């Protein structure tokens with residue numbers, strides 16, 4: 281926030297003690313991580329850092345000058361040593377001799393691999409010449425909100441000299457590439473005293489003789505910009521508030537309703553994952569007088585609009601007179617209009633060799649009085665897109681408060697969005713996994729089969745909400761899975777499947793976390809054992825409550841979401857061999873499991889016309905990792921078969937036709953099959969995963 285509300289300056293985090301024992305490349309890494317640790321200095325993945333270091337050439341043994349620079353696709357905040365590209369400076373300088381001029385600048389990217397030092401496999405980024413040709417040892421290129429606010433102001437050149445005098449220069453907008461590297465070189469030759477330069481509509485370059493000096497210059501320059509905005513930008517942000525912000529609970533309730541509907545309307549061949557943000561910066565913007573004109577100008581810094589599209593979609597919602605039904609009814613047309621506008625922008629700006637038009641849907645959805653929803657191919661991308669739009673909001677707040685905010689010219693924006701080098705980067709991306717963009721909720725998600733299922737679905741790229749009543753196990757399972765697949769992919773909700781309100785709120789949390797639902801794995805269970813004459817009504821009801829009613833309640837909630845989302849749906853029940861085959865001393869359990877299986881058939885019938893598939897996996901005797909198989913039930917089963925509990929696993933194995941034990945991973949594999957497009961034409965089925973049991977052959 282670049283105005284009076286935000287007083288905090290950037291802290292100087294450099295510690296001499298830490299840096300003293302480091303090699304020069306290590307100090308570059310240290311400086312990069314310090315800079316990237318604060319999003320006000322640069323956005324995720326944005327900016328880069330470099331150092332020119334003397335190193336021994338592995339071929340000649342002589343000392344040569346090597347450029348260490350952040351490689352392609354990295355993030356300075358999280359970069360490690362292997363994230364830097366290394367290139368011979370003399371070869372980079374030699375490239376100036378074969379440069380054919382600005383219209384051929386893209387071909388220079390192809391020469392960068394020829395300059396690689398020491399066979400470093402990290403690809404050099406498009407920004408490499410920007411660092412190579414600045415004749416300074418340590419160079420930082422950052423995207424600070426406070427500097428971009430200056431760079432995106434109509435009179436950015438005047439503002440730069442007003443704030444920084446001759447210490448910081450200014451260069452007009454130029455797409456990053458070889459030519460801009462030469463511009464920077466010329467600037468430094470002509471202005472030997474300058475400590476850095478503002479790039480119009482883009483960001484900041486700063487430099488120093490040592491790593492510490494470069495770091496401190498970067499911090500100092502950004503702090504001066506922040507301080508300047510504090511004194512100059514004192515009016516109300518964005519023309520002042522025009523609409524009220526709804527209370528937190530109402531905002532969340534509206535987001536939960538809108539997200540699956542938007543998701544349904546924009547998920548074509550590719551499923552999307554959502555993110556909701558109602559932070560103060562966002563609320564200030566979406567309640568403001570100038571929301572519409574500012575949003576229409578689009579974002580400025582190239583990084584910002586590559587992630588957020590040229591402009592957001594403002595959803596028609598009036599927080600002063602909320603009418604959600606009207607908003608929902610208007611969404612299809614609003615989204616169709618956005619797509620048509622995007623196609624028109626593509627047609628206006630395309631060149632003869634432009635890549636084909638990409639997904640025309642908006643990434644950012646602004647809800648007046650409520651917040652911002654973003655949708656992208658996965659959760660991390662959706663979250664980062666939201667972060668970038670917050671950066672853009674900060675920039676607009678600063679620029680429009682002291683001058684007139686200007687977005688990047690449309691053709692320049694297009695040329696970056698559809699840059700052939702950018703397209704090549706997209707083409708190099710690995711093929712998406714089979715469940716990429718899919719969202720699953722797994723009940724009993726902290727237990728043996730549930731956790732194995734979540735793991736299997738996440739392995740295929742799905743986002744998973746673990747639902748369970750065991751708080752401790754839930755936390756452990758979420759930690760384990762987020763360590764393995766990343767925190768963006770997994771959430772957990774405490775859910776008692778027999779409690780109607782808890783089920784509704786748990787699914788609501790899932791919608792808020794990921795924006796929709798594609799897969800329900802109903803797996804929460806229990807098992808009891810008693811002769812019929814000893815089965816209490818309470819025991820009977822408990823089985824029915826969890827295994828029949830609980831499965832009904834979660835399915836009903838999923839069906840409601842699927843129907844709103846209109847993208848089909850997928851339900852997998854984890855039932856039991858005992859739903860088909862009678863077992864001694866377990867009438868309550870077996871009957872409830874039979875009800876569950878029949879419920880699945882009824883739902884398969886009802887859901888088919890909406891492309892909702894419902895299938896069943898029937899495990900048998902999955903002892904390992906199961907909470908059901910701890911304690912009483914295990915003892916009761918052992919007693920029923922007149923054996924020791926330790927003999928049970930072997931007993932079940934020997935009883936099976938294939939003489940194999942059944943593990944949670946085996947059940948998870950069948951669930952994955954039924955939850956994936958591999959089984960796209962199957963519904964109402966039962967897959968037995970029981971190592972063979974003639975009694976439960978389906979008929």
Ligand SMILES: [Zn+2]
Pocket residue numbers: 326327421422423456482483
């Ligand atoms: Zn940049």
